[in-house]
Amino acid sequence: MGDNIFVGIDIGGTTAKIGLVNDKGKILEKEVVHTLSSRDWREIIDEFLKPVDKWFGKNVKFKGIGIGAPGFINKKSGILFNCENIPGLINAPFVDYIKDRYKLPVMADNDATCAAIGEHIFGAGKDFTDFLMVTVGTGIGGGLILNDKVYRGMDGYAGELGHIIVVAEGRECTCGNKGCIEPYASATSIVKRIRDGIKKGYIKSYNDVDSKSIDAKLVFEKAIAGDLHSIDAIESAARYLGRLLGGIVNLLNLQAIIIGGGIAASGDYYIEKIKFYCSQVAWYSFTKDLKIVPAKLLNDAGIIGAASLILEEEKEKNILKRSVL
Numbered sequence: 001m002g003d004n005i006f007v008g009i010d011i012g013g014t015t016a017k018i019g020l021v022n023d024k025g026k027i028l029e030k031e032v033v034h035t036l037s038s039r040d041w042r043e044i045i046d047e048f049l050k051p052v053d054k055w056f057g058k059n060v061k062f063k064g065i066g067i068g069a070p071g072f073i074n075k076k077s078g079i080l081f082n083c084e085n086i087p088g089l090i091n092a093p094f095v096d097y098i099k100d101r102y103k104l105p106v107m108a109d110n111d112a113t114c115a116a117i118g119e120h121i122f123g124a125g126k127d128f129t130d131f132l133m134v135t136v137g138t139g140i141g142g143g144l145i146l147n148d149k150v151y152r153g154m155d156g157y158a159g160e161l162g163h164i165i166v167v168a169e170g171r172e173c174t175c176g177n178k179g180c181i182e183p184y185a186s187a188t189s190i191v192k193r194i195r196d197g198i199k200k201g202y203i204k205s206y207n208d209v210d211s212k213s214i215d216a217k218l219v220f221e222k223a224i225a226g227d228l229h230s231i232d233a234i235e236s237a238a239r240y241l242g243r244l245l246g247g248i249v250n251l252l253n254l255q256a257i258i259i260g261g262g263i264a265a266s267g268d269y270y271i272e273k274i275k276f277y278c279s280q281v282a283w284y285s286f287t288k289d290l291k292i293v294p295a296k297l298l299n300d301a302g303i304i305g306a307a308s309l310i311l312e313e314e315k316e317k318n319i320l321k322r323s324v325l
């Protein structure tokens with residue numbers, strides 16, 4: 001293996017994916033470990049580091065470790081907060097802990113920001129200098145690349161898209177507010193709309209499936225096959241998100257919007273609806289050249305995105321070095 005190898009750790013609520021990634025964005029090794037529900041953050045982190053310890057012991061030389069996690073991560077301290085899925089990691093100094101262990105650069109950031117950096121370096125964002133990455137899955141996340149660089153804002157929290165209010169006093173959100181985009185447009189919300197209809201008795205087109213197996217992928221399949229209730233559930237989600245994105249396009253005059261997360265795999269059907277509703281509210285001058293495209297990194301986006309944090313940092317340092325010289 002060459003010298004330009006990075007570790008990417010993609011932390012999720014139930015599992016974490018850990019991989020070795022080279023500077024071409026290729027995954028060389030990959031392992032999945034469970035996210036412990038322990039209250040002690042060291043135990044949770046030690047579990048994630050088992051594969052890293054193994055690679056380190058085999059003398060694999062990596063340049064740094066990037067970590068993507070759901071929640072807000074302070075860009076100076078690396079401290080995570082507002083992470084409902086893994087409360088044990090809130091306020092834990094795990095970045096310093098990992099740095100001490102391997103004596104290597106370690107960076108952590110929000111998972112959607114990691115996805116934006118990953119797409120910028122290796123995926124659908126390679127040719128764009130100004131884009132918004134939107135991840136649509138259990139929740140809705142966002143990451144911004146502006147002027148060819150990741151935009152983090154004052155403390156590192158920028159891009160938080162999922163909790164923008166789209167309906168005053170609207171549906172309850174997991175964050176405690178009412179009317180955020182998440183309960184209107186996440187994959188979870190699409191499935192919930194179908195389940196609610198089945199419970200009330202007016203949706204019968206899912207009678208042939210076990211209710212546990214209803215997921216967003218199935219709703220998309222049924223919609224594409226012409227099921228009116230499934231079309232309605234997706235249309236409603238796309239209308240809320242597309243219009244919100246239209247407002248953001250007006251604010252930032254973006255070159256592109258990249259749609260990632262589980263929903264990206266559904267392809268043109270969804271993207272076309274997002275385009276339609278975005279164009280409905282944004283100025284024509286802002287949308288006529290705007291590209292709305294699916295993410296490219298899909299399944300491995302989390303690991304590659306996390307590893308890209310270190311690559312991006314190196315790139316920044318080299319640019320700085322060059323400009324000083």
Ligand SMILES: [Zn+2]
Nearest residue numbers: 163173175180
């Ligand atoms: Zn919310």
